[in-house]
Amino acid sequence: MNGHKGEATFIYAGCTKDARKELWNRLINISQQMSSSWVVGGDFNCITSIAEKSGGRVPNLVKMNNFSDNIHRAGLFDLGFKGPAFTWKRGAIWERFDRMLVNDAWFNHFLLTFVTHLSLAGSDHRPILISISHPDLIIKLSLLQIKTAKALRKWSWETFGNVHAKVQEAENEVNRLEHEEQIDNVEEKELLTAQNNFLSDIEYQEKILKQKAAMNIFTDGDRNTVFYHAYIKYKRKCNTIHAIQNANGQWLHDNAEIANDAISYYKNLLNQEHHPRTPIERAQLSIIPEPPLSGHTFLLN
Incomplete structure (x- = not known):
C-alpha cells in the first residue's frame, strides 16, 4: 500500500x-x-x-x-x-x-x-x-495539533513570561520590603501584598516544574528501548477513533465523515444562543434536610 x-x-x-x-x-x-x-x-x-x-x-x-x-x-x-x-x-x-x-x-x-x-x-x-x-486525514490533524501547541507555547510565554525570573524578582522584593519594615519605612499592607505575589509566582513555578518532570519521564525515561516506542505506537493505534454516532443516530466509519461530523457538531455547539440558568430560589433550599446535631452520638460497627 x-x-x-x-x-x-x-x-x-x-x-x-x-x-x-x-x-x-x-x-x-x-x-x-x-x-x-x-x-x-x-x-x-x-x-x-x-x-x-x-x-x-x-x-x-x-x-x-x-x-x-x-x-x-x-x-x-x-x-x-x-x-x-x-x-x-x-x-x-x-x-x-x-x-x-x-x-x-x-x-x-x-x-x-x-x-x-x-x-x-x-x-x-x-x-x-x-x-x-x-492516513492523510490523521496527518492533517497531527499538523493542526503541532500548530496549536506552538500557539499555546507562544501564549504561555507572552502571558506568564519567564516564571523562574519572576519568582526571583518577587523574592527580592519581599526581602527588600522586610528590611524597610524593620526601619519603619514601609506599611505592613505593602509587605503582605508582596508576599502574596511571591507565593503566587512559586505556585506557577511548581506547576511548570511538575509538567516538565512528567514530560521528561515520558520522553527520556525509556528513550532507548524498542518496546517503549512500539508501545507508544500501539497506544496511538488504540486511541484512534474507528467510528462515531452522529446526532441522527447513524454510525459513521469513514474518516472524512467522522472529521466533518465532529467539526459540524462543535460549530453548532459554539454558535448556539447562550441561555443563562434559572437562579435557585431560597425557598427551594428549605426542602434540604438539616444535618445531624453535633451533640448526637453515632454507633460505628
Missing part, C-alpha cells in the same frame, strides 16, 4: 502444550529476524483473559499468562477488533481464539489498520476482515 510492503504469517495453533510451545519458539525466532512490517493472524487456540470466554469451565490462568507472555516476547501487539466479542463457538461455549497481531514496524506504515469480526456462518469460527485506511 502506497509503496510499502509487509510480511504476513497465518496461524493454526495446535491444542497441546508442546504444539503451542513449538509454534511460539518459531514465531519468536522469526520476530528476531524481522525488520519489515509483519502481521500474524489466525486461530491461536488460546485466549488472553477471562473476558474472552463465555460459558463452560473457568479458563486456565497459567495458559492465558503464557499466551500473553509469548505475544510480548515476540514483540507483537493485538490490533483489537470491531463486531462480536467471540470468534469460535461450540454448544454454549464462546471464545476469542482468532486474532490479528502486528509488530511495531507495522504501525510506521499502516497505523489505521482495523479488524472486524464478521457473521458466523458455515463454520465454528468467524471470518475476520482486516482493512487498512489511508
Whole structure:
C-alpha cells in the first residue's frame, strides 16, 4: 500500500502444550529476524483473559499468562477488533481464539489498520476482515495539533513570561520590603501584598516544574528501548477513533465523515444562543434536610 510492503504469517495453533510451545519458539525466532512490517493472524487456540470466554469451565490462568507472555516476547501487539466479542463457538461455549497481531514496524506504515469480526456462518469460527485506511486525514490533524501547541507555547510565554525570573524578582522584593519594615519605612499592607505575589509566582513555578518532570519521564525515561516506542505506537493505534454516532443516530466509519461530523457538531455547539440558568430560589433550599446535631452520638460497627 502506497509503496510499502509487509510480511504476513497465518496461524493454526495446535491444542497441546508442546504444539503451542513449538509454534511460539518459531514465531519468536522469526520476530528476531524481522525488520519489515509483519502481521500474524489466525486461530491461536488460546485466549488472553477471562473476558474472552463465555460459558463452560473457568479458563486456565497459567495458559492465558503464557499466551500473553509469548505475544510480548515476540514483540507483537493485538490490533483489537470491531463486531462480536467471540470468534469460535461450540454448544454454549464462546471464545476469542482468532486474532490479528502486528509488530511495531507495522504501525510506521499502516497505523489505521482495523479488524472486524464478521457473521458466523458455515463454520465454528468467524471470518475476520482486516482493512487498512489511508492516513492523510490523521496527518492533517497531527499538523493542526503541532500548530496549536506552538500557539499555546507562544501564549504561555507572552502571558506568564519567564516564571523562574519572576519568582526571583518577587523574592527580592519581599526581602527588600522586610528590611524597610524593620526601619519603619514601609506599611505592613505593602509587605503582605508582596508576599502574596511571591507565593503566587512559586505556585506557577511548581506547576511548570511538575509538567516538565512528567514530560521528561515520558520522553527520556525509556528513550532507548524498542518496546517503549512500539508501545507508544500501539497506544496511538488504540486511541484512534474507528467510528462515531452522529446526532441522527447513524454510525459513521469513514474518516472524512467522522472529521466533518465532529467539526459540524462543535460549530453548532459554539454558535448556539447562550441561555443563562434559572437562579435557585431560597425557598427551594428549605426542602434540604438539616444535618445531624453535633451533640448526637453515632454507633460505628
